[in-house]
Amino acid sequence: xEHFIHNANVALYRRLLAESKxxxxxxxxxxxxxxxxxxxxxxxxxxxxxxxxxxxxxDQSAVYYPEELSLxxxxxxxxxxxxxxxxxTPQNRAAxxxxxxxxAATGERDPIELRLAALINLKVTVxx
Numbered sequence: 094x095e096h097f098i099h100n101a102n103v104a105l106y107r108r109l110l111a112e113s114k115x116x117x118x119x120x121x122x123x124x125x126x127x128x129x130x131x132x133x134x135x136x137x138x139x140x141x142x143x144x145x146x147x148x149x150x151x152d153q154s155a156v157y158y159p160e161e162l163s164l165x166x167x168x169x170x171x172x173x174x175x176x177x178x179x180x181x182t183p184q185n186r187a188a189x190x191x192x193x194x195x196x197a198a199t200g201e202r203d204p205i206e207l208r209l210a211a212l213i214n215l216k217v218t219v220x221x
Contacts, residue, residue, distance in 0.1 A: 099134060099137055101156055102130075102134045103131065103134050103135060104155040104156045104198070105156065106127055106130050106131035106134060107131065107155075107198070107199065107200040108155075108156075108200050109127050110124070110127050110128065110131060110200060111199070111200025111201060111202065112200075112202075113127060114200075115202075115203075155194070155197065155198040157197070161197070161202065164202070164204065164207075165193055165194070165197055165207070168193055168204060168207045168208055168211055169186070169189060169190055169193055169211070171208065172189045172193075172208065172211040172212055173185070173186055173189065175212070179219050180219055182219070185215070188215055188216065189211050189212065189215065192210050192211050192212070192213060192214070192215065193207055193210060193211050195210070196210035196211075
């Protein structure tokens, strides 16, 4: 349970920080508090490992709202549609989804950035 709470906290702080970074009228005190909370939570990684609690990587356990999942799904569909038919394989779909989720786990929600991340470093397979 402790590991679940830890990962949820990391995901939440990252998302709130990403939102704060995009807000031109952000509250600097709140932003700094979020930075401190994230740093403290990330510092728990080593303490929890030493205590024998298995932690998943924080970026693999991000929490998304339904609107965010819809956006990520749309970006995945658009990325797949941008590929030639011979490259629209299940392996490529999985690789693109991983790229999108890895980028989103950092707190990124800008559709343009997510689209770029979708196809970057993609090792494609071609259908026979």
